[in-house]
Amino acid sequence: xxxxxxxxxxxxxxxxxxxxxxxxxxxxxxxxxxxxxxxxxxxxxxxxxxxxxxxxxxxxxxxxxxxxxxxxxxxxxxxxxxxxxxxxxxxxxxxxxxxxxxxxxxxxxxxxxxxxxxxxxxxxxxxxxxxxxxxxxxxxxxxxxxxxxxxxxxxxxxxxxxxxxxxxxxxxxxxxxxxxxxxxxxxxxxxxxxxxxxxxxxxxx
Amino acid sequence: xxxxxxxxxxxxxxxxxxxxxxxxxxxxxxxxxxxxxxxxxxxxxxxxxxxxxxxxxxxxxxxxxxxxxxxxxxxxxxxxxxxxxxxxxxxxxxxxxxxxxxxxxxxxxxxxxxxxxxxxxxxxxxxxxxxxxxxxxxxxxxxxxxxxxxxxxxxxxxxxxxxxxxxxxxxxxxxxxxxxxxxxxxxxxxxxxxxxxxxxxxxxxxxxxxxxxxxxxxxxxxxxxxxxxxxxxxxxxxxx
Numbered sequence: 001x002x003x004x005x006x007x008x009x010x011x012x013x014x015x016x017x018x019x020x021x022x023x024x025x026x027x028x029x030x031x032x033x034x035x036x037x038x039x040x041x042x043x044x045x046x047x048x049x050x051x052x053x054x055x056x057x058x059x060x061x062x063x064x065x066x067x068x069x070x071x072x073x074x075x076x077x078x079x080x081x082x083x084x085x086x087x088x089x090x091x092x093x094x095x096x097x098x099x100x101x102x103x104x105x106x107x108x109x110x111x112x113x114x115x116x117x118x119x120x121x122x123x124x125x126x127x128x129x130x131x132x133x134x135x136x137x138x139x140x141x142x143x144x145x146x147x148x149x150x151x152x153x154x155x156x157x158x159x160x161x162x163x164x165x166x167x168x169x170x171x172x173x174x175x176x177x178x179x180x181x182x183x184x185x186x187x188x189x190x191x192x193x194x195x196x197x198x199x200x201x202x203x204x205x
Numbered sequence: 206x207x208x209x210x211x212x213x214x215x216x217x218x219x220x221x222x223x224x225x226x227x228x229x230x231x232x233x234x235x236x237x238x239x240x241x242x243x244x245x246x247x248x249x250x251x252x253x254x255x256x257x258x259x260x261x262x263x264x265x266x267x268x269x270x271x272x273x274x275x276x277x278x279x280x281x282x283x284x285x286x287x288x289x290x291x292x293x294x295x296x297x298x299x300x301x302x303x304x305x306x307x308x309x310x311x312x313x314x315x316x317x318x319x320x321x322x323x324x325x326x327x328x329x330x331x332x333x334x335x336x337x338x339x340x341x342x343x344x345x346x347x348x349x350x351x352x353x354x355x356x357x358x359x360x361x362x363x364x365x366x367x368x369x370x371x372x373x374x375x376x377x378x379x380x381x382x383x384x385x386x387x388x389x390x391x392x393x394x395x396x397x398x399x400x401x402x403x404x405x406x407x408x409x410x411x412x413x414x415x416x417x418x419x420x421x422x423x424x425x426x427x428x429x430x431x432x433x434x435x436x437x438x439x440x441x442x443x444x445x
Contacts, residue, residue, distance in 0.1 A: 008290045008429045012403040013219045014380040019313045023303025023329045030314035033327045035260045061232035074373045084250035097252035121245045139229030141220035204239040205248045205374045
């Protein structure tokens with residue numbers, strides 16, 4: 001008999017269900033219970049960098065917006081550092097993580113943050129500025145990972161090692177948010193299509 | 206040795222995205238394959254939380270929303286450890302739970318089930334694991350409830366669990382079920398998982414040794430997050 005390898009197995013995923021807000025954003029569920037809900041302030045008061053807003057919809061395979069979705073965001077600061085012991089340093093109060101709830105009537109979501117800096121990738125290759133997103137909802141059995149890039153970073157995007165990993169070049173634009181302005185403020189539009197035409201690229205990270 | 210990437214996720218243990226028995230998944234599942242990434246700093250880092258983020262009663266669902274008495278229902282303790290696939294404890298990680306009350310009704314503006322809300326029960330809690338990866342909650346056992354999948358579909362009693370680990374690639378949301386519940390094999394959401402052993406991993410076990418006599422029944426639920434490779438020869442992750 002050979003040697004056996006003893007590893008535990010990762011706990012299987014299950015859908016977050018329709019009432020994910022109770023646990024993770026009780027205010028959205030309709031009641032206040034915690035002194036502070038987590039994930040509302042992504043960057044803190046001292047963050048350097050350009051203030052931006054990011055907005056979008058998550059659209060299902062029938063073309064309808066998903067109205068009970070929860071997104072989490074993870075990003076570096078303007079210097080390309082993450083608020084984590086294996087990265088950093090970052091400004092005081094910069095967490096880099098956010099939790100975003102869609103509007104129950106329209107499915108629109110949005111968050112305020114700063115535009116992240118480029119992050120060092122593998123093998124010394126710089127990654128273009130990006131925000132990692134994680135999407136859970138009723139009907140989604142395991143959270144979907146994707147990345148949001150910025151359409152005004154043409155040169156950096158063209159050299160980005162992750163975007164270049166996508167062999168179908170016509171799928172790369174599904175990860176690029178479009179810059180507009182509202183009241184003089186930059187707003188990036190990022191609609192996520194779960195299924196069908198122009199399906200957003202999702203990653204196994 | 207420097208820790209490097211997390212082990213590849215074993216998708217055969219997880220539910221597929223498209224599981225037609227669970228109807229909502231049909232239009233909410235990508236049709237194209239996931240693109241697998243070798244991890245970078247964006248994947249091996251993740252948010253860090255501290256005890257300052259939490260309130261004193263956040264882990265006690267019997268008391269954290271009570272106004273004029275205790276919630277009605279079976280008093281239970283839910284406890285266990287968060288480990289990685291190498292069986293190492295995951296310390297100081299945030300766990301969040303949410304659930305229906307003992308009648309199967311959620312305190313959520315969108316839940317219209319006829320069972321009443323409990324005025325003394327909110328249904329959410331959160332805590333951080335200790336240095337050994339240990340956690341505990343106190344709550345009431347949730348009831349089963351109906352949902353519009355097939356017309357007579359019922360969810361087994363369950364508690365939703367969210368856990369972070371130390372990296373964005375370990376982020377996990379799941380549901381725990383209770384040992385012996387006859388609705389487990391009938392549930393289309395449970396059955397999105399093909400492997401019976403993986404379903405068993407989601408089933409909290411009655412733990413008489415942790416049960417508090419004349420007070421609360423205990424259930425044990427250990428959570429396993431992805432493990433991490435040690436770099437034996439080289440680490441090109443960060444550009445060396």
